[in-house]
Amino acid sequence: MVTYILQRLGLALVTIWAISVVSFVIIQLPPGDFVDTYITNLAASGSAVRAEEAQALREQYGLDKPIWVQYWKWISRVATGDFGMSMEWGRPVIEVIGDRLWLTIVISFAAILITWGIALPIGIYSAVRQYSVADYIFTFVGFVGLAVPNFLLALIIMYFGFKLFDLNIGGLFSAEYQIAPWSAGKVWDMMKHLPLPAMILALAGTAQLIRIMRANLLDELRRPYVTTARARGLPEWRVILKYPVRAALNPFASTIGYLLPFVVSGSIVVSLVLSLPTVGPLLLRSLVAQDMFLAGTIVLLLGILTVIGTFLSDLILMWIDPRIRSGMHG
Amino acid sequence: MADPILSVRGLETFFHGDEGIVRAVDGASFDLFPGRTLGIVGESGCGKSVTARSILRIVERPGRVENGSVLLRRADGSTVDLVKLDASSREMREVRGGEIGYVFQEPMSSLSAYHTIGNQLMEAIRLHRTVTKAEARDRAIELLRMVGIPRPEQRVDSYSFELSGGLRQRVMIALSLAAEPRILIADEPTTALDVTTQAQILELIRRIQEERNLAVVLITHDMGVIAEMADAVAVMYLGKVVETGPVDAIFHAPKHPYTQSLLRSIPSVLAQPLSRLATITGSIPHPFARPAGCPFHPRCPSFMPGTCDTGAPGLTRLAPDHEARCFLYDQPRETSA
Numbered sequence A: 001m002v003t004y005i006l007q008r009l010g011l012a013l014v015t016i017w018a019i020s021v022v023s024f025v026i027i028q029l030p031p032g033d034f035v036d037t038y039i040t041n042l043a044a045s046g047s048a049v050r051a052e053e054a055q056a057l058r059e060q061y062g063l064d065k066p067i068w069v070q071y072w073k074w075i076s077r078v079a080t081g082d083f084g085m086s087m088e089w090g091r092p093v094i095e096v097i098g099d100r101l102w103l104t105i106v107i108s109f110a111a112i113l114i115t116w117g118i119a120l121p122i123g124i125y126s127a128v129r130q131y132s133v134a135d136y137i138f139t140f141v142g143f144v145g146l147a148v149p150n151f152l153l154a155l156i157i158m159y160f161g162f163k164l165f166d167l168n169i170g171g172l173f174s175a176e177y178q179i180a181p182w183s184a185g186k187v188w189d190m191m192k193h194l195p196l197p198a199m200i201l202a203l204a205g206t207a208q209l210i211r212i213m214r215a216n217l218l219d220e221l222r223r224p225y226v227t228t229a230r231a232r233g234l235p236e237w238r239v240i241l242k243y244p245v246r247a248a249l250n251p252f253a254s255t256i257g258y259l260l261p262f263v264v265s266g267s268i269v270v271s272l273v274l275s276l277p278t279v280g281p282l283l284l285r286s287l288v289a290q291d292m293f294l295a296g297t298i299v300l301l302l303g304i305l306t307v308i309g310t311f312l313s314d315l316i317l318m319w320i321d322p323r324i325r326s327g328m329h330g
Numbered sequence B: 001m002a003d004p005i006l007s008v009r010g011l012e013t014f015f016h017g018d019e020g021i022v023r024a025v026d027g028a029s030f031d032l033f034p035g036r037t038l039g040i041v042g043e044s045g046c047g048k049s050v051t052a053r054s055i056l057r058i059v060e061r062p063g064r065v066e067n068g069s070v071l072l073r074r075a076d077g078s079t080v081d082l083v084k085l086d087a088s089s090r091e092m093r094e095v096r097g098g099e100i101g102y103v104f105q106e107p108m109s110s111l112s113a114y115h116t117i118g119n120q121l122m123e124a125i126r127l128h129r130t131v132t133k134a135e136a137r138d139r140a141i142e143l144l145r146m147v148g149i150p151r152p153e154q155r156v157d158s159y160s161f162e163l164s165g166g167l168r169q170r171v172m173i174a175l176s177l178a179a180e181p182r183i184l185i186a187d188e189p190t191t192a193l194d195v196t197t198q199a200q201i202l203e204l205i206r207r208i209q210e211e212r213n214l215a216v217v218l219i220t221h222d223m224g225v226i227a228e229m230a231d232a233v234a235v236m237y238l239g240k241v242v243e244t245g246p247v248d249a250i251f252h253a254p255k256h257p258y259t260q261s262l263l264r265s266i267p268s269v270l271a272q273p274l275s276r277l278a279t280i281t282g283s284i285p286h287p288f289a290r291p292a293g294c295p296f297h298p299r300c301p302s303f304m305p306g307t308c309d310t311g312a313p314g315l316t317r318l319a320p321d322h323e324a325r326c327f328l329y330d331q332p333r334e335t336s337a
């Protein structure tokens, strides 16, 4: 068991290293070194950079040294929490990202929970009542849900929310809390704003998840252990919830880790439409503006969070799947 | 002889698929007596498992019990027709496990991999008996000991995949007997096991049967197992019971041409050691293309043209407890064609 966890931990570290290399490459992508980009950017906004300052920056990042020295200098700074300057914003990257990373996590998790809350019961129902009218309706609605782009849905809901209820759905905070420091009031304000955007984001994955759950369960319902559970005299709903549903849910534990980047990349446009303070729109903008320290940092942080998520889902899987646990004893 | 504990009459179970109707069980009749073993034998796909599941009313959709009766005589002497009960009713659920235990042909996948053996045993015990968790656990360990599982106190907490096939089938037997049913249906309980384990499992069933005066329905396509275990035999072909009789009569004086062919296809029980191993000519017809008349006629060595392919033979009583479904013994009925 300990060797298994250590093994997973080792794998996680190697993956984080690989992600850091990718992030570094992203930062290096634009032609010339990034100090050139920095100078061009500043020049474009009217302020010039003094030659000494440029030289100091170059030395700080070892830009005249071999590439692996540059990587080492960069990663050492990152390890101390210094992610460099955002060229577009003229402020440290970490300040620009600010709360957005945590808000992204909060809203993604809310969206995932809603997705599961809707999709799993419907998937179970559709499988148990395969080819029933309700199954066909859910399948049809699911296809429509897959076909309608989410941002369109977001726009429609915003429009009707505004028209009918005079609601402003955009954003995660009311005006007075927008730039206020964190407080109980601000958290409560966020909780009030959270459900709708989370719901809209959730609908993206729902149709797909219904189909996966339905297929998983249909597979399990055919297994002999279901027949033998029935033959023991269990009521039908207990047979289904205790045995095949349990088995059909198992694979989901292993997907928890991958959900974060999936939700973030899938939600960029919706986040723009709903003006949500998440990292998605920021990443898009930094890439357009070639603000490479910002882009590289976002990729790095999302990557690390994903690796942590994957590691956690490995632990969860180990905890809930007796076959994996037992494989580790012997 | 005593009254039968289970009496199946004219049972018909059909599957309504998109391509047509499969008559999986098409008129099965047999009796089961306390303390006795009825062997049901027939080639793969002849409807043995569907018959067993029809008795328990757990045929999965699109299958349905269409006709016939399954009379169960309860401990208090009253009888109930299981076909008339609602499949999901409380009464029917009490019969499952409580009156009739069922051992399935696949020990590998008949237990949940996500629950311990003890969990499933205790569930079965508490479903039919009001006992505390601790008592149920003690009973579960007792059951495991009864079916010959070594170190039952530890095994009760293990998972099915941690056991060998033979041990799993023992657990299945313990599970099916958890609520002390008076009937055990064992559907090819040894098909998936090696020869030595097969013999041990059959021995176990026989021992428990003696201890509890169990009535056993043993489903198999192995005539050797029938010879060893059964008191009476029902031979099935394409959903129909074509011959029933005491095991001696079936082996030494088989009446139905299909039974005769089945016996000829196994060398071990044949009296003449030098005879050539015969196989049954032809293959089993496709489920959607059941032959008209006697379903066995395309493969039957005694086929009588004009008779066997026009009308269906009925069951003819040849001795008080010996019946066959064949025109060799039945008078052809008038057919409208």
Ligand SMILES: Nc1ncnc2c1ncn2[C@@H]1O[C@H](COP(=O)(O)OP(=O)(O)OP(=O)(O)O)[C@@H](O)[C@H]1O
Pocket (backbone or CB within 6 Å): B015, B017, B022, B023, B024, B042, B043, B044, B045, B046, B047, B048, B049, B050, B051, B060, B061, B062, B063, B221, B287
């Ligand atoms: N779920 C189902 N849907 C449609 N047809 C089915 C279904 N289950 C069984 N059948 C049909 O019922 C017939 C009898 O099947 P059954 O499983 O009872 O055979 P069996 O005698 O137990 O065979 P085996 O020795 O292989 O276990 C088969 O022809 C099969 O096509």
Ligand code: SF4
Pocket (backbone or CB within 6 Å): B256, B257, B258, B294, B295, B296, B297, B298, B300, B301, B302, B303, B304, B308, B313, B325, B326, B327, B328
């Ligand atoms: S009825 Fe005719 S075809 Fe059928 S088993 Fe008897 S002799 Fe053979």
Ligand SMILES: [Mg+2]
Pocket (backbone or CB within 6 Å): B048, B049, B050, B105, B187, B188
């Ligand atoms: Mg079978």
